Amino acid sequence: MTLPPSGETDQAVAAARSASDRVAGRDVTGGLIPLQRRPRRGRGGLAQRAAFIAVANLIILIAAGVVGGVVMPLGMFGALAVMMLMAAVTLAIAFAPATPVPTPERIARSELKALPMQTARWLEAQRPSLPAPAVTLLDRLDQRLDTLGVQLAALDEDSPAAADVRRLVGEQLPDFVRDYQRVPVPLRGTPRNGRTPDQQLIDGLTVIEREIGEMSAQLAQGDLDTLETRSRFLEIKYQGE
Secondary structure, eight states: OOOOOHHHHHHHHHHHHHHHHHHHTBOTTSOBOOOSSOOTTTTOOHHHHHHHHHHHHHHHHHHHHHIIIIIOOOHHHHHHHHHHHHHHHHHHHHTOOOOOOOOHHHHHTSOGGGHHHHHHHHHHHHGGGSOTTHHHHHHHHHHHHHHHHHHHTTSOTTSHHHHHHHHIIIIIHHHHHHHHHTSOGGGTTSOBTTBOHHHHHHHHHHHHHHHHHHHHHHHHHHHHHHHHHHHHHHIIIIIHO
C-alpha cells in the first residue's frame, strides 16, 4: 500500500476537523458561528447528545470521503486520523457539561430580548416537579415565549410594554411556580378553599399563558397597522397610475 506524504495526511485531518468544528458551532478561526436560535434545553439529554454525535460523525465521514475521492487518497494514516477524530468528537460531545439552568434571580436581571428564552429554559427544568396536567400548559407557554422573544428584539427597554413583560415573564411567572413548589407534595392534592394546590397551579398558568398571548397581540398591532398603511399607500400610488 502506498502511503500519502505527511503533508497530504495533515490536509485530510484538517478538513475533517474543520467539518467537526462547524457541527460544534465554531469557525476555523476559533470564534463562534452565530446561530439564529440556540436550543433551550442545552445538551444534557441523552437523545440530543446522541443526535449531535451522529451528525458530527456523519459530517466527518462525508468530508473524509470528499477529500479521499476528489482531492487525494487518505491512505492508512489518513483513515486512522479520521477514526481518531471521530472518537475524540464523540467523547467531547458525550461528556460535555450541560448548560446551567438560569436562576430566577438571573432571569430578573436578563436583557429584555433574552428574558423569554431564559424563563422558558427555567420552566423546562421545573417540569419534573409539576403535575402531569401542567405539561400541556408548559408547551403552550413555550410557544408563547418563543413568539414574544422575537417581538422583544425591537422593543425599547424603557417602554411601559417592556416593564409589563419584565414583571410578568421575569418575576411573577417564576415566583408563582416557586410558590407551588414550596407546598409539601402530600398536600398538593388536598382541597383548600374549594381548590387543590395542583388546580391553583393549572389555573394560574392558564391566566399567565393567556396574558402573554395578549401581550404578543398588542405588540403585533403596531406592525399590523404599519403594514396596512404601507399597503394602502402602494395601492393609491401605483393603482392610481
